[in-house]
Amino acid sequence: MRAIDFSDFGEPSVLQLAELPDPVVRPHDLLVRVHAAGVNRADVLHRVGHYGRSDFGDSTLMGLEIAGVVVAMGSDVRTWNLGDRVMGIVGGGGYAELARIDYRMALPIPSGVEYVEAAAIPEVFVTAHEALVHLGRLGAGETVLIHAAASGVGSAAVQLAKACGARVFATARGSKLDRVRELGADVGIDYTSTDFAQAIQEATDGHGVDLIVDFVGGTYFERNLASLDFGGRLVQVGMLGGGDMPVIDLQRLLYRHLHIFGTVMKSRPQAEKQAMTKRFRDTWLDHFSSGLLLPVVDSVFPLAQAADAHRRMESNESVGKIVLRP
The missing domain is CATH 3.40.50.720 (NAD(P)-binding Rossmann-like Domain)
Structure with a gap:
């Protein structure tokens, strides 16, 4: 698969498109063909070395939220099917064509919401x-x-x-x-x-x-x-x-x-992250289809231009989410 990787911490230019192995599906994973990935301030901190070379639970690669289609599932997965449209917060690995997500962290993409908009919702x-x-x-x-x-x-x-x-x-x-x-x-x-x-x-x-x-x-x-x-x-x-x-x-x-x-989400135990996701889903998810809530997308960049997406974030000129499209 193609994904964004970097060998040294530093300026946005360190982000490069690379050919990397596909993620290995664990028993509780959904494997998602990523159609869009949200860019977050934490990604910038990751790039400059704030977290070191941490494994955030799903991947050492950058990217904390995705939207796409389920293409494979682990043996312990419940309630999901191949072909389902999903979005959600991942423990790394979002800046890629394929990403894995714990099925308990995944959310169904509301009807009428496109992938770019969906990638602007979870985090x-x-x-x-x-x-x-x-x-x-x-x-x-x-x-x-x-x-x-x-x-x-x-x-x-x-x-x-x-x-x-x-x-x-x-x-x-x-x-x-x-x-x-x-x-x-x-x-x-x-x-x-x-x-x-x-x-x-x-x-x-x-x-x-x-x-x-x-x-x-x-x-x-x-x-x-x-x-x-x-x-x-x-x-x-x-x-x-x-x-x-x-x-x-x-x-x-x-x-x-x-x-x-x-409060911070990244450092919480997985069970607490799942509870946070469920609280949001139970209270608000249906309101995106009705139009009461709107994903706010500032700009969209191809995956290969992840460096430009980071420059946009660091300019502090954006309103809402910056999104990558593999």
């Missing part, structure tokens, strides 16, 4: 559901602030929050705010020109919001705590702004009864 919507609903307990009538709202997970979170009946505040670059509003944000905040904490205080008459979902960390942390209402929840999903130890105002934390959660 971002499963992560957004976990942050907003499972951990954040977002309810109808509440207020939520979503940072990096034009990112893959951010654009999914905006849609899910709106579908939950919440009032949605969202931060993004000014050039991306119109698209973020189209996805459901009630109030867009240009983080390059506006202090979001001040904007939240003004918009909520000093109360703050019920929930914040943050992918940035760093200098955002203190301002996030200052932007929460009594009993407010902060779910930290990423550290795009750095992972240095923030200053925590313990008086605010205690007297305002705040809750802080941290």
Whole structure:
């Protein structure tokens, strides 16, 4: 099969198309002919050596989400058939013509959804559901602030929050705010020109919001705590702004009864990843066929141009998902 490989960590140019052996099907695997693969920020970290030469469970190759057709199955597989259209999160190996996925991590591609759109669903919507609903307990009538709202997970979170009946505040670059509003944000905040904490205080008459979902960390942390209402929840999903130890105002934390959660999917045990996938499937999957939820695709690149896809991600100009097509 053809797949993207690299011998040295470094710039996008290290990514090269290569001829590699087909994956070996294990008892619990579906072997999928990949029609589209999502590009994630974790792939960029993989390329520069953040994870070393780790085996993420399915492959040492890059790529964490796929959409395609089942062409072979292991002996322990249940509920799936050859020819089924599937999408899902994999433990590596997505940047290839063939990939294996644990059948309990696979999701059926909703009717009316094409492969490129399907590849833009699993990682971002499963992560957004976990942050907003499972951990954040977002309810109808509440207020939520979503940072990096034009990112893959951010654009999914905006849609899910709106579908939950919440009032949605969202931060993004000014050039991306119109698209973020189209996805459901009630109030867009240009983080390059506006202090979001001040904007939240003004918009909520000093109360703050019920929930914040943050992918940035760093200098955002203190301002996030200052932007929460009594009993407010902060779910930290990423550290795009750095992972240095923030200053925590313990008086605010205690007297305002705040809750802080941290979550990451990659390092969780397989059983927990399967539970996350099931929670998303049971709650939201049917809404893609109805049009309530939309996969947001920024751009599509041929597999051989994976380096260009990474350059697009690192430009920080994208809105939604970047997708590869073998």
